[in-house]
Amino acid sequence: MKPNEDIYQIIESIKANAALTDECAEGTPPLAYISEDLLEIELDHIFAKEWVCVGREDEFSLPGDYKTMMIGRDPVIILRDKGGILRAMSNVCRHRMATLLEGMGRLKSGISCPYHAWTYNLEGQLVGASYMRDNFDKKSVCLPQFSLEVWNGWVYVNLDADATPLNPRLEALSSRYQNYQMDQYETLFRAEEIWDTNWKILAQNFMEGYHLFVAHSKTIEPAMPTEMANALHGGEAYSLYEQGRIPGKSYERTTNTPIKNMKLTDEEKNKAVLFSIFPSHVVSVVAERTFWLSLQPHGVGQVRVLWGVDVFPGSIPDGISKENYAK
Numbered sequence: 262m263k264p265n266e267d268i269y270q271i272i273e274s275i276k277a278n279a280a281l282t283d284e285c286a287e288g289t290p291p292l293a294y295i296s297e298d299l300l301e302i303e304l305d306h307i308f309a310k311e312w313v314c315v316g317r318e319d320e321f322s323l324p325g326d327y328k329t330m331m332i333g334r335d336p337v338i339i340l341r342d343k344g345g346i347l348r349a350m351s352n353v354c355r356h357r358m359a360t361l362l363e364g365m366g367r368l369k370s371g372i373s374c375p376y377h378a379w380t381y382n383l384e385g386q387l388v389g390a391s392y393m394r395d396n397f398d399k400k401s402v403c404l405p406q407f408s409l410e411v412w413n414g415w416v417y418v419n420l421d422a423d424a425t426p427l428n429p430r431l432e433a434l435s436s437r438y439q440n441y442q443m444d445q446y447e448t449l450f451r452a453e454e455i456w457d458t459n460w461k462i463l464a465q466n467f468m469e470g471y472h473l474f475v476a477h478s479k480t481i482e483p484a485m486p487t488e489m490a491n492a493l494h495g496g497e498a499y500s501l502y503e504q505g506r507i508p509g510k511s512y513e514r515t516t517n518t519p520i521k522n523m524k525l526t527d528e529e530k531n532k533a534v535l536f537s538i539f540p541s542h543v544v545s546v547v548a549e550r551t552f553w554l555s556l557q558p559h560g561v562g563q564v565r566v567l568w569g570v571d572v573f574p575g576s577i578p579d580g581i582s583k584e585n586y587a588k
């Protein structure tokens with residue numbers, strides 16, 4: 262795509278904003294939220310090259326556990342193979358490009374294409390292809406594999422074979438919040454939905470507490486007021502903010518939730534930590550739960566949201582079922 266003058270101006274304006282110090286920060290230019298040209302650039306240069314969160318590692322507890330997802334324009338399978346390795350691979354059959362798997366589930370042995378029944382093992386290697394000519398070499402066919410990393414229990418996939426690793430970029434974030442033991446939180450709830458806004462609006466909204474005293478005046482504000490929001494300087498790969506919580510108060514439930522994470526200081530028990538791992542994984546962590554969204558554009562006016570809640574072990578109050586707690 263040949264960028265036109267408008268897109269050039271939008272990008273220059275975004276770059277100029279990014280160069281400002283936090284104290285002088287400006288809003289994103291409005292055209293950035295509605296430009297179809299910018300969306301194409303985002304898909305080519307962000308979602309095809311950066312780390313996208315696809316869920317939590319405990320969603321793939323046994324060999325054969327899989328789920329499918331679009332990453333940018335590419336259909337992807339995330340799968341635990343027979344040897345226990347978590348993999349990401351193309352969800353497109355190498356024969357005539359049929360989609361191999363839908364949704365999520367547990368595979369017994371391998372992947373069977375619904376079109377002509379080519380079969381792949383859990384490592385993505387073609388192992389069965391009926392009626393093919395004698396000199397057809399199955400060993401030469403494998404589903405393209407993508408980079409995958411796990412950070413604090415979240416699983417990230419990158420379509421770019423030359424991507425720089427994710428974990429080293431997040432070391433400072435990991436050590437700052439090591440007491441939270443984020444890798445210990447267990448999946449409680451997961452959903453994938455289309456919401457009606459541009460993906461960047463949602464990412465930015467998640468990362469500010471300024472609107473709490475207005476938009477959430479009766480829900481979040483009494484427990485986590487705007488005046489206790491504290492924007493912090495993030496790192497190269499993330500932004501960061503902390504939200505104070507009035508001790509003992511929670512907007513999420515009426516029952517007193519036990520705090521089982523004994524490593525947390527009193528200060529850590531009474532705040533939410535919110536970070537955005539670029540480009541589009543936004544997370545809120547408190548002592549007893551995480552709440553996070555992984556965002557991808559769905560056109561300029563909609564966003565595909567994979568979102569979840571995870572709980573620290575033992576944090577569901579006695580007498581409440583997992584299902585009711587999730588509600």
Ligand code: FES
Pocket residue numbers: 354355356357358359374375376377378379
């Ligand atoms: S498209 Fe998959 S076997 Fe033909």
Ligand SMILES: [Fe+2]
Pocket residue numbers: 466472476477
């Ligand atoms: Fe909000």
